[in-house]
Amino acid sequence: MKLATIRTGGGTQAVRIDDAHAVELGAPDLGAFLAQPTWRSLAAAADGPRHPLEGLDYAPVVPRPEKIVCVGLNYASHIREMGRELPEHPTLFAKFARALVGAYDEVELPAGSAEVDWEAELGVVVGAEVRHASPSEAQAAIAGYTVVNDVTARDFQYRSVQWLQGKTFERSTPVGPWLVTDVEPGELTCTVDGDVVQKADTADLVFSPADLVAYVSRIVTLVPGDLIATGTPGGVGHARTPARYLGAGSEIVTRIAGVGECRNVCR
Incomplete structure (x- = not known):
């Protein structure tokens, strides 16, 4: 559905x-x-x-979620290729609702940033209130899945060890076009101006959607409509040599097999 x-x-x-x-x-x-x-x-x-x-x-699937929780470094192959150990706990940060746009809306490039990057991600939408959820309770609390691109201003993100300022510029984060229930998400891809820049299997997540719901619910009560962005695989522009960033007119297409597609032009 x-x-x-x-x-x-x-x-x-x-x-x-x-x-x-x-x-x-x-x-x-x-x-x-x-x-x-x-x-x-x-x-x-x-x-x-x-x-x-x-x-x-x-x-956006949920236009004004109470919470948007994002996860960093959550694809095992990407972590290993960077020579890092798999994390013991999820790395969490947040966004605010004004960052969200619809699946086919324009993405507004942050004023003052010259390093705007893409991050294709699987989105998890919460469908029941949960606190201190067991694994089975966490799985049951998932309403379904959606497509997210965590567009990031790298030069703002790395101004400090806290990432929020690079992650929540207004009208920067596509989410949608819909929530899909009762599906096993498959391959995730991102193209920029027709070039495939990211490709990964969502089964490669270190912390699964249910793991993340359970973990976050230990910190704060999750409520219906909350969005969890589960992290991005390798292939971001900032890590390329030379680095590649989004500009006015860039088209980002974010797809997840079995879930859907966002298609956004940057302005």
Whole structure:
């Protein structure tokens, strides 16, 4: 099942994406819809107003999540190729909701940065409130998966040992186009202006989605609509020789097999 938040003439609507139509779910966005304990059965049975798929304007899957938790260094092959040991605990940082854009929106290049980079990532959307979750509780709390690109201003990121300032520029982070339930995510790829720059199997994650939900829930209560970006594999522009960065007009395409695709132009 695919669930999304779309923009309409009257605001936004949570919808189920079917083969020919988007069916309204009776909530203003997917965050509000997931807050209902029986959201899975409600989504399956929904029979609200319909919208043709062609021309849908996708908002970020959850436009205003309470929390956006991001993970660094989480692909085993990438860590090993850098000569590092696998981490014992996840490396966490955060974003704010104003950083998010939809799957086909323009990405706004941060003013004052000359080193804007791509980071294709699997996104995990939380579908139930959890605190101190067991592995099984963590898995059950996952609503589904989405596509994220953690676009990063490297020159701001490395001004200090804390990464936040390089990670949360407004309108910089594509998320979408939908949340997919009951799927095993597959290969992740990122292309920039037609060049394949990242390719990895999401099965290579050091800390799985359920691991991350369980770990983060030990620190803070996770609630429906929270987003966890699970980390990026090798292939980022900053690590190339010479380094390669995004510029005005650059097109980023982020795909995850079984989940979906974001396609964004930088302005």
